[in-house]
Amino acid sequence: MHADPNLLQATRVVAAWYQLKQDNQTQWPPPPPKGKGGPNFSSFTDDKIGLIHPGSDDKTEAEVNKFIDVQGKDKKFHGLLAKQIASEGTVVVKNEGGILPLSKKGSRKRDAGAKYRVGIFGEDAGPGDGPNACPDRSCNQGTLGSGWGSGAVDFPYLITPLKALQSTFDMDSVEITPLLSNDIPVKAPSSLLQDQDLCIVFVNSDAGEGFESWNGVRADRNDLFPQKGGDKLVQKVARGCGKGKSDVIVVVHAVGPVVLERWIDLPSVKAVILANLPGEESGNALVDVLFGDVDASGRLPYTVGKSLSDYGPGGQIMYYPNGVVPQQDFTERLYIDYRHYDKHNITPRYEFGFGLSYTTFEFSNLTVTEKKPRSALPAPRFDSQATPPTYSADLPDPSTALFPPNFRILKNRIYPYITSTSDIKYGQYPYPKGYDQIQPPSPAGGAEGGNPDLYTPHISVTVSLKNTGSRKGNQVVQVYVSFPNGVVDASTGDKIDFPVRQLRGFEKLELEAGKSQDVEIQLTRKDLSYWSRGLGNWVMPTEGKYTVSVGASSRDLPLSAQW
Numbered sequence: 001m002h003a004d005p006n007l008l009q010a011t012r013v014v015a016a017w018y019q020l021k022q023d024n025q026t027q028w029p030p031p032p033p034k035g036k037g038g039p040n041f042s043s044f045t046d047d048k049i050g051l052i053h054p055g056s057d058d059k060t061e062a063e064v065n066k067f068i069d070v071q072g073k074d075k076k077f078h079g080l081l082a083k084q085i086a087s088e089g090t091v092v093v094k095n096e097g098g099i100l101p102l103s104k105k106g107s108r109k110r111d112a113g114a115k116y117r118v119g120i121f122g123e124d125a126g127p128g129d130g131p132n133a134c135p136d137r138s139c140n141q142g143t144l145g146s147g148w149g150s151g152a153v154d155f156p157y158l159i160t161p162l163k164a165l166q167s168t169f170d171m172d173s174v175e176i177t178p179l180l181s182n183d184i185p186v187k188a189p190s191s192l193l194q195d196q197d198l199c200i201v202f203v204n205s206d207a208g209e210g211f212e213s214w215n216g217v218r219a220d221r222n223d224l225f226p227q228k229g230g231d232k233l234v235q236k237v238a239r240g241c242g243k244g245k246s247d248v249i250v251v252v253h254a255v256g257p258v259v260l261e262r263w264i265d266l267p268s269v270k271a272v273i274l275a276n277l278p279g280e281e282s283g284n285a286l287v288d289v290l291f292g293d294v295d296a297s298g299r300l301p302y303t304v305g306k307s308l309s310d311y312g313p314g315g316q317i318m319y320y321p322n323g324v325v326p327q328q329d330f331t332e333r334l335y336i337d338y339r340h341y342d343k344h345n346i347t348p349r350y351e352f353g354f355g356l357s358y359t360t361f362e363f364s365n366l367t368v369t370e371k372k373p374r375s376a377l378p379a380p381r382f383d384s385q386a387t388p389p390t391y392s393a394d395l396p397d398p399s400t401a402l403f404p405p406n407f408r409i410l411k412n413r414i415y416p417y418i419t420s421t422s423d424i425k426y427g428q429y430p431y432p433k434g435y436d437q438i439q440p441p442s443p444a445g446g447a448e449g450g451n452p453d454l455y456t457p458h459i460s461v462t463v464s465l466k467n468t469g470s471r472k473g474n475q476v477v478q479v480y481v482s483f484p485n486g487v488v489d490a491s492t493g494d495k496i497d498f499p500v501r502q503l504r505g506f507e508k509l510e511l512e513a514g515k516s517q518d519v520e521i522q523l524t525r526k527d528l529s530y531w532s533r534g535l536g537n538w539v540m541p542t543e544g545k546y547t548v549s550v551g552a553s554s555r556d557l558p559l560s561a562q563w
Helices: 005-019 078-088 161-168 230-244 279-290 338-343
Strands: 049-051 061-063 091-095 116-121 174-179 198-205 247-254 269-274 361-370 457-467 473-482 502-511 516-524 530-532 537-539 547-551 559-562
Touching: 078 279, 116 161, 116 230, 161 174, 161 279, 198 230, 230 247, 247 279, 269 279, 361 473, 361 547, 361 559, 457 473, 457 502, 457 547, 473 516, 502 516
Parallel strands: 116 174, 116 198, 198 247, 247 269
Antiparallel strands: 049 061, 091 269, 361 457, 457 516, 473 502, 473 547, 530 537, 547 559
């Protein structure tokens, strides 16, 4: 008897089958033509009736799509959660003069007695050819709600920004003029641009997985600028809106950071919103933030730099392969995004973790309390009490590898059977060297996520947060850790090069105006350790001082303490 790794892997595969009782045909009826079970949707067709074995020589058809509505109803409607997620992920990075939130009735008018005039500009504000016009969402047309790739799904619906704005503004006092194009006609009537009291411009930047391409974008973007002439559109609107005297709001939908330098400092550009990839509730989520129904609470999960070069060698674009098989060695190590910016003291346009709120907050009373003393290594991993199954090492009868009687064989399918015992080859299988040697378990492992002791809290960080503004709002308390100086790895003799600071915890709080709340964030052994390549384990420095900094972003950290 032995525990062959291949058999153990097969055991893991079929274990879930039996755990879910899928061998019980009463609970899990077989698919057509033997039964009415099987999947309730097909990834090969949107039609109700389709091939039950697409890609094979079997042309049998049956009901392959049952069109089951799984979106929930009323208060359990999934769109409500989708909208909340999208609105909380919307980041306001510029809000000069408190132009946001907007009034649904409009505000300052250029012409007394007239309706408040709002111009909506950009293809990204509208539906385009529909949300599912391109396979796997592999094109940039209409408003951008999702990137493309193998994980892309069809939108059940997509609320466009224009539709949401039209249903939110009070149309008795507001007049909306949309231009769902990135090209403003040279001889555009004055009512399109010059007569507007407010202009909202929508631009975007799309990308996806490399098996599809669009307009020269083959997976990653070719640059970090808005696509489809977005920069020029913003510039034209900023110069012409109300003859250059009216306010402009720019909304960016994008798969990642976008360089904004070509227009961010134009005097009429008063507000900028980075709405990321908001999904099906795009427009509804945006207006919730635009009109202040919810606070602007999104924070940047990346740095917005002033140029592509600011992101360093690891952030550059490989326009051509660097070999027959392109190779990326990740020589930048930990120094990506804000850690690169901090190391080289580069000033970003908007730093990692940044985002504006419609109210103001104050941090105070930072305390760092030790919960467990330092020690270099985590506790030894637990010895597993489970023993793997064992199987007979005796060779089975060759006939057990044959197709079962009356088994239906389809073309273009792979089966774990053979048609004749003459296909069997005898001899020693060429397993790799060391295949049968028992390897010692990694000291960093032992459970899901690694050694359980890695998640033992060692320090508690407590800070007071006060809403000093006039309305309810949200703030994200961010905790960054700077490791001790001069740490040398005892196993290799290497001096460890730590980033200036690293995000190690955060907590989003909602506070009423004038209210305060204490926040506690615990930091674990793993938060305070580095990976030792010599030991193959996480190591906590036992000498020197850690610095714990707390604030609203990676560059706005008013409080710090040492441990």
